[in-house]
Amino acid sequence: MDRFGEHTGGTGPRAEPRAAAHVALAANGMGSFTWDLTSGTMQYDQAGMAVMGFRPGEFDGRLSTLGERMLPGEVPAIQAQVDQALRDRTSFSLYFRVRHHNGWLRWTHTQGHVVCDAQGHPVRVIGIIRDASQELRAIDQTEQLRRVRHDRRRQADIVGHVSDALAPTVTVEDVSEALTSTLLLAQLEAASIVLGLVDNGRMQLAGSNGLSEELVRDFHLSRLSQPLPLTDAVRTGRAVFITSRSEFVARYPSMRPYLKMFSEATAAVYLPLIAHRTPIGALGLTYEGKGRFTHDERTVLTALGKVIAQSLQRALLYDQEHELATGLQSAMLPGRLPHVPGLALATRYRPARAQGGIGGDWYDALTLPDGRIAAVVGDVQGHDVTAAAVMGQLRIALRAYAAEGHSPTTVLARASAFLAELDTDRFATCLLALLDPRTGLTTIVRAGHLEPVLRRQDGSSVWLDSPGGLPLGLAAPDAQLAYPAVQTVLEPGSTLLLCTDGLIEARHEDIDRGRAQLLDALRRAPRRPDALADHLLHTMDTYTGGEDDVALLIVRRALGKRGKHAGAPQFQATFSRNDPGSLHAARLALRAALRRWSLVPLSDTAELLASELATNALLHTEGRATLTARPVSDGRRVLRLAVTDTSSASPQRRAAPALSTSGRGLMLLEELASAWGVEPQGSGKTVWCEIS
Template sequence: MERSWDGAAEAADGAREPRRSRRSLLGRPGHERPRRSGIALPDLLALNRMGSFDWNLDSGAFDLDPGGLAVFDLRPEEFDGTRLSLLPRVSQEEGYRLDAVVVQAIQQGRRSCAAYFRIRCRDGTPRWTHAQGRILRNGSGRPYRMAGIVREATAELADSALLNISDEERERQTRLVQWTTTALSRALSVEDVTDVLTAPGGPLRLGADALVLGLVENGVFDVIAATPPLDSVPELLHMPLDRTLPLSDAALTREPSYVTSHEELLQRYPRLRPYVRNISIRSAAFLPLVAQDKVIGALALINTEAKVYTAEDRNLALALAGVIAQSLQRASLFDQEREIATGLQASMLPRRIPAITGGDVAVRYHAARTGRDVGGDWYDVVPLPQGRTGVVIGDVQGHDTHAAAVMGQLRIALRAFAGEGHPPQTVLGRASRFLAELETERFATCTYIQADLASGALSVARAGHLEPLLVDAERHVHWPTVCGGLPLGLATVFGEDHYPETQLFLEPGSTLLLCTDGLVEQPGSDILAGLDALTGAVRDGPGELDDLADHLSDLLWEQPGSPDDMALLLLRRLAEPGGPAMPRIRLRIHQADPTGPAEVRAELRRMLDQWRAGAVAGDVELVATELITNALRHTDSGALVSLELRSGPPDRVRLEVEDGSSHWPRRRNPGETATTGRGLLLVEALSDRWGAEARGAGKALWCEFTVPGPEDS
């Protein structure tokens, strides 16, 4: 009676190692026992696409019978009795994995091991293969030989509903589904979804080399995303829905289709022949995207290598298509609602910016990138009597359509108050009372500036809003201190609807920047960091006003998931003929403002530091304090302080303090016990030059200080 294979293995256990044979155990000449059917055992194996192998673990010799050679698609002359002969068929990655399976089985003391793996046939097509072998050990338990069966398994895997895939493959597929679900859960818009799928490495995460994604609308198939090289076929991006193309075919039939070769693709869809002639497509899956029983599009996963789509592959592809379909449907609804909301917001903003004399204006508005609703940010430019211009920036509390509606009403009211020619403090006071009378719980921050670009005078009033930024023609940036009050609406509720005005000056070629906090504030970040970033972006940005507005929007605001609206307004005074203006600031101090001198000194200190005035900065601040004190004490008006950097060599700082008195200053000789009369002596001692000039109804005292050069520091 013929001994079974297991019996032969058991008999071999504990025996000395047999002599290595150059032929398979089951295929040795002279040992073939004919079956009753007249077919030898090796031939029976070959009929079932099986063969045997015999691997000497000590010497490394590896024998295959003719059936085994057929499984590996090798000719006898291509096989030299070593595993190296299999390298043209078994990839290095698969070889490492098979070695790991054998080593693990030996280390764990198992008597057999088995594995599925892929080989590449002579014509390039992949073939699933299964090997199972018995590990033979000697009397001391040392393994010296493995013998077993190798067989084709492509049909088995393709027909099996439950694949015998490795734990590593199952883990990979689990990670793939988890990644896709997590990434798409954060995608709000259709653009966000396509960004996830087409990002670097996106197709590979889906198990493909490239992909094409399209949506169906009104009988038309629109491709909305494609990765190279499939994005280079513009003729196929917008086509009627029919069955001549694979994606529209999948959408029409609601059935997935799979192709395993370039020839099969062109045979089924000959219309593609002119477009994919030079594109390597060896296999592809075309999947309908169905959400709530409605076909919304189709997805193509393209591979540049041949691939047999097993049942597990197809189930995984359909699962991914379902996740993508749900995400696209949700994103489409988000885009529709957002379009309605942003349309409402846009209708409430100025449709055009009027031309202004002596200056240019650039404005930008962006709705938040998170949430379906827009907010209450706005801007406005108002022509005023006597050639002046009013500029407004504001933000109504909240991020919903109610905030946008309140913003629209408030903007129109404020524009009407400004158009009547009222000063900024009156405009904001009336706007606050108007908002309080709307009986809404919303408040608003706002800055209103009345600008006379002929002279450069700016009258600024601020209601809880960010201060403006000034940048001169030489790109020196500073944030002037601007007095302010409570936000509009709240100020009236608390009876504090008075807004003090601050006088600033815009030099020729200089720019005023107004913005809402959406440009400089991000959740979890300090707003001071945002203000510093804005300062740097303005300093390093382009010179043209529109280019600068785009630069600020792109650099600071247009980030994924920007949580707030953003309004931006830039006002530039045109440069005077004769070259760029010298860096200069002008600050006004009111007679009854007790904090005015300290605020002016702080601004002077900031500018001198920015101009790198060095040791002379302290002298300038001390002289400025003396001149401001004299102007406020000895006149009935306020003081206008100007600070200017004049190019050298050497560079000089010029300080001017102007008042409304016509009384000319005179030098005194105070005694030792006198408490006054030393002001001009101090000015003369600390400055390099000084003097007085008539200015209409008043006068100006000026003095100049030489800025030390680097060699003097």
């Protein structure tokens, strides 16, 4: 009888199939076995014992002897699967290793089937066993190859993630924010990251993520001579790899108290950042659950240190150039603002983020002899040293022309001629606002520039519609350019905003959207000029990206006493050729206004000059004209008269015969007025004079 209780000898019809089955199993490297559950004995055929590594007659059938050939660590799992199959009266399939006489291990695969008696109780297990070494070796090699490919893809991804993060960076701050971002930290599968920069023999921590504030505070600006991970990497110029907490403490005893802050960290790497043989800093990464760094990982991380160092070096050079350009630009701007009672001023200059960061934007403010303030913003074409140099010359010229007492239109006309004479092939835009702090009367003149923005006391804002002329420098020096002026009153509590187009222009966006964005930002902005300026720069930079220079000047007129608006004393009357009595009524109203202003001594002269100005308007224009009068300097008792009409023709001096009743208007103006002039007003003009 064989192990299965059947005859193996003889020549009966059952012998040939049985022998054929054994031959087929052996030919395929398989053997058979039977396990008698009642006696607990295990029997293998000759091929099965060969798979298990038993010599003929060596196996005694006991399970304990079989267990000696198996690996102790695998026995509990095998026993659990077999017990489960016995309980379920089903089959099982097991992979386990056995140790042969020569000590080498062989993978085996066993398949067993539980046989039950008539009552359904398991009585024995029959099955086959085979050598699975080749099969599992191929699977293992495939898995190893898959892991290698996965690791290499992951390492390539790490290089890609870092490169993508550094691509848009410009400044050192940009690089620091990109390297320590939470997104990059997750992509690197690291627990924490820290960036340190070399600064005069010390290690300055420029950014971190995942580190405690206490650690950053205690090791900020550590000396390079201190035995610390980052400083070690810089001093030696080699990456520091640490793969256990005990190794970390052994190498850096001073860090022991801080190790509790990395309770889950098991490995770390500190990369030197060296560009062109110059140490720039170091980058540190800690990992959780990591026990080693493969050769490929070490190679990739070391290469990453070089890539990061190059980006940092470019950023450092940019910061140095940007600082130099900003210093040059700031040196050409006014050092301080004038102090004007009743007005609060704020200015800002923000250079572009482009390389170099130098341009031709400027602002200026100066107090004139009559107490008025001239506020200017402008922008010279280009972003280079030439633009900055031209800006400096043009700013000084504008200041000189305004200080000489010329009207705003004349100031811009002379500035345009000055720029043309420089022969630089550059033009400039400019906005000039001449404001009387006592009355709020403001004259605005533009040369190809953005209009000013008015923010009223109630918080509403509007772009002031005002006609403009050509940019400065676009005409020959002897050309007579027209720069129309428009007048408005800056009420107490209101704010006037002058800016260059860098504040509202965004690439690929229509400028009208930027104009709307600025009005929207003003609705939520603080009232104080300094806080308002900071708010606008921050808010609008988010929209524009800071791609262009910005010059900003803000003027706010203070409220009167006890919170009431201080009234702007001003007289205005309208008259026309079709209503002869309107001029007489205007003269009477003017005399009454002068009494209210305690300027009665000026009444006769004022009425005479007002009549001359008004008569000239009625004789040479069609339609209506407007007479305005206001005190411009109470201390000097100065009265300003102006007549606005719809004709662009300026008054001309002409000879007046002895008996003529006309032709003496300009002579009277020159004799009786302390100053007079003509200001274009788009569709007309304003002739004004001052009486002191």
